[in-house]
Amino acid sequence: MSTPTRPGTETPAEADTAARAAAGGPADHADLAIRASGLHKAYGSHVAVGSVDLEVRRGEVFGVLGPNGAGKTTTIEILEGFRHRSGGSVSVLGEDPGQAGRAWRNRIGIVQQSGTDHEGWRVGELVEQIGLCYSDPLPVREALELVDLADRPKALLGSLSGGQRRRLDLALAVVGRPELLFLDEPTTGLDPQARRDCWHMIERLRDEGTTVLLTTHYLDEAERLADRVAVLAGGRVREVAPPAELGGGDAGTEVSWREDGRTRTVTTAEVGPVLEELRARLGADVPGLEIRRPSLESRYLRLIEDAGRDRAGEDTHERSRTR
Numbered sequence: 001m002s003t004p005t006r007p008g009t010e011t012p013a014e015a016d017t018a019a020r021a022a023a024g025g026p027a028d029h030a031d032l033a034i035r036a037s038g039l040h041k042a043y044g045s046h047v048a049v050g051s052v053d054l055e056v057r058r059g060e061v062f063g064v065l066g067p068n069g070a071g072k073t074t075t076i077e078i079l080e081g082f083r084h085r086s087g088g089s090v091s092v093l094g095e096d097p098g099q100a101g102r103a104w105r106n107r108i109g110i111v112q113q114s115g116t117d118h119e120g121w122r123v124g125e126l127v128e129q130i131g132l133c134y135s136d137p138l139p140v141r142e143a144l145e146l147v148d149l150a151d152r153p154k155a156l157l158g159s160l161s162g163g164q165r166r167r168l169d170l171a172l173a174v175v176g177r178p179e180l181l182f183l184d185e186p187t188t189g190l191d192p193q194a195r196r197d198c199w200h201m202i203e204r205l206r207d208e209g210t211t212v213l214l215t216t217h218y219l220d221e222a223e224r225l226a227d228r229v230a231v232l233a234g235g236r237v238r239e240v241a242p243p244a245e246l247g248g249g250d251a252g253t254e255v256s257w258r259e260d261g262r263t264r265t266v267t268t269a270e271v272g273p274v275l276e277e278l279r280a281r282l283g284a285d286v287p288g289l290e291i292r293r294p295s296l297e298s299r300y301l302r303l304i305e306d307a308g309r310d311r312a313g314e315d316t317h318e319r320s321r322t323r
């Protein structure tokens with residue numbers, strides 16, 4: 001697969017921004033590809049997104065995690081300019097997506113959850129047509145090579161497998177060489193090899209300076225790709241952090257050892273003092289020592305459980321207040 005090329009190379013300012021994004025340092029507004037503050041969306045009396053604050057830096061891959069119904073798609077579609085928000089302020093590449101015009105749309109790429117729906121079209125024709133919407137599209141063959149569909153330009157969309165259609169969606173999203181790519185569950189339905197190919201593609205785009213906002217239910221995907229992730233639950237952002245630091249990083253690390261013929265285990269957020277105490281008591285080579293750090297999955301699930309408890313508390317408070 002070949003790599004898409006963007007006109008011009010990275011400027012020192014872009015390189016600096018990407019380095020700061022990777023380091024997790026503070027971003028000023030010029031560094032931000034996306035800025036949402038108090039983003040709110042209600043359908044009638046149903047609040048889909050309560051109040052979301054988000055800052056996505058230029059050049060980073062930013063993951064949005066959250067359970068079904070948390071408001072991920074609603075949020076991403078507002079950022080894409082496909083849904084109206086009910087409140088809050090939003091800036092995407094410096095413009096309000098609710099007002100932005102064609103020049104702005106030229107700068108973003110989108111893979112939606114629902115996927116492509118043009119049964120009677122041929123793969124190459126569709127990529128070419130979508131490419132015509134952009135000022136400097138990738139050649140059709142290059143876009144198809146990116147997603148391993150270069151051998152199927154004449155195939156009808158109706159004849160593609162679910163995974164192949166998903167890959168075509170990705171080709172359509174990148175054919176305009178976007179500065180900012182929105183990927184809503186991009187690898188759902190892909191086989192393991194195709195998922196990895198998709199990851200490589202996202203990594204290459206990131207290496208070239210493309211900002212990527214992706215939602216996913218696959219925590220290994222977030223861990224592999226995202227510089228930072230936000231956990232959305234109950235219509236609010238619960239935490240934003242690099243995957244390794246989410247939920248307090250080492251909180252809940254299990255330390256096990258053998259003592260008096262039994263395996264003992266403690267769970268701690270401070271591994272150092274526990275090891276010091278064990279070494280002082282049992283010698284430098286602590287028998288049967290094992291340290292298991294909590295996986296992203298267990299830290300994520302804890303955050304979601306905490307969010308559920310907070311919401312239950314808020315509901316109880318609200319009920320007692322309105323009685």
Ligand SMILES: Nc1ncnc2c1ncn2[C@@H]1O[C@H](COP(=O)(O)OP(=O)(O)OP(=O)(O)O)[C@@H](O)[C@H]1O
Pocket residue numbers: 043046047048049066067068069070071072073074075
């Ligand atoms: N058009 C709509 N009309 C009414 N309610 C909606 C509409 N779209 C979404 N919702 C509701 O808004 C909430 C958030 O939905 P959304 O699709 O944004 O969640 P999600 O986090 O993307 O979920 P999933 O992981 O299942 O894709 C849900 O309660 C959903 O039922």
